[in-house]
Amino acid sequence: LEHLHTLGIVHRDLKPENVLLFPSASKSEEDVAPPLAKLADFGWCAELTETGRHTFCGTMDYLSPEMVNRQPHDHRVDTWAAGVLLYEMLVGAPPFAARSASEQLRRILAAEFCP
Template sequence: MDKKPRDPDARDPEKPFSLADFEIGRPLGKGKFGRVYLAREVKSHFVVALKVIFKEQIEKYKLHHQLRREMEIQTSLRHPNILRLFGWFDDDERIFLILEYAHGDIKPENLLLDHKGRLKIADFGWSVQSSNKRKTMCGTLDYLAPEMVEHRDHDHAVDNWTLGILCYEFLYGNPPFEAESQKDTFKRIVKIDLSFPPQPNVSAEARNLISQLLVKDPSKRLSLTKIMQHPWIVKNADPKGVCLI
């Protein structure tokens, strides 16, 4: 049955979630700030992933703002390809995030597959709920857009760049601008030092899509609408599994 934990917004404030509401199963992952466990809510038997974050680590690395932003954004999002955050609770030492359960990860680490093989986007720690331009630089170095490397204003067009990097890494096994040092990686990104090694399984259409996404001028990158109309996407995408926000 497609049950889910109690809606945290509708719960009795006198009876918040607690660890007693869940049966804890096997560990699913381990990170610097905590661990993730398979869990099942006692009343509904709904299976979730319980992300346990240690407050001591949040204090040490001053991540209060980032964690709060991740929780606010992920709780408010409702989309079949975005990992749900059902709610949260805490005790003296830990914060518990009640997440939709997804099976084994694929790289990069914030893309997951659920039990039906549907793609789920997770980890919104660096996300924003605004269309305004930003000047901060964050994220995996290999995925940074040129405007971020050069500390220029940037907007949603960085996501289109990231799609190009993601496609390249899935097809070739490594990011396109990978280098021995951060400095050399940044140089390659800014120069758009892009090459396509001989790979018989990568079509000319796939290379064309990537080339139109990895463009230095953000305004000239392929839009989401045109991405969905691109021949490689039209040819290979499952229309039942493609959802756009």
């Protein structure tokens, strides 16, 4: 993700299905390396411009407030999605889950996450 951002590219669809884990080569049985994470599905990737991007895209659970509001956005939307992904890993559910899409968008904008 950092490499994409260094190249001026934003992923815009960071979610569990797009993070692939591969076993790392361990030097010995005692020195077990953590898995290697790689990103997949670059269909929504975009090159950043000086004015940012305005496209509403991605997966609802991981949308940032600026994407919901169709405001200019940059690499920080990926940082938001990474935070949502980490929350989901720790809690076991996405933070802004709701019964309807409109309610979920409202919860994202209000930063009203599920405890």
